[in-house]
Amino acid sequence: xxxxxxxxxxxxxxxxxxxxxxxxxxxxxxxxxxxxxxxxxxxxxxxxxxxxxxxxxxxxxxxxxxxxxxxxxxxxxxxxxxxxxxxxxxxxxxxxxxxxxxxxxxxxxxxxxxxxxxxxxxxxxxxxxxxxxxxxxxxx
Numbered sequence: 001x002x003x004x005x006x007x008x009x010x011x012x013x014x015x016x017x018x019x020x021x022x023x024x025x026x027x028x029x030x031x032x033x034x035x036x037x038x039x040x041x042x043x044x045x046x047x048x049x050x051x052x053x054x055x056x057x058x059x060x061x062x063x064x065x066x067x068x069x070x071x072x073x074x075x076x077x078x079x080x081x082x083x084x085x086x087x088x089x090x091x092x093x094x095x096x097x098x099x100x101x102x103x104x105x106x107x108x109x110x111x112x113x114x115x116x117x118x119x120x121x122x123x124x125x126x127x128x129x130x131x132x133x134x135x136x137x138x139x140x
Contacts, residue, residue: 065091
């Protein structure tokens with residue numbers, strides 16, 4: 001059950017990043033939700049088209065990575081942890097580059113980088129959860 005919970009959280013976190021692949025108009029609030037395609041750091045030097053491509057790649061890798069890590073954990077693939085750590089780093093890079101382009105306000109999305117940071121801290125530094133707890137085996 002523990003493994004299924006963590007897997008589900010990784011998959012859900014990945015799917016939430018789908019909102020950054022598109023800018024969605026919310027007619028109920030008359031606001032846009034998602035990523036506008038802007039970057040405070042890259043747009044002026046690379047141009048809007050290049051930034052849009054870079055952003056789509058970063059957010060796409062984040063979606064695929066978190067969903068893949070969740071599925072890998074469900075299937076007891078031992079590299080799920082590495083996948084989640086790398087994907088968290090990519091996600092944090094996306095937040096760094098594209099923070100000002102997140103709508104309706106960037107701070108609405110603060111949970112994303114917090115989760116990414118916590119994933120890195122717990123999986124890489126603390127090494128929690130242990131594979132023996134998740135898979136019922138002794139860690140090598």
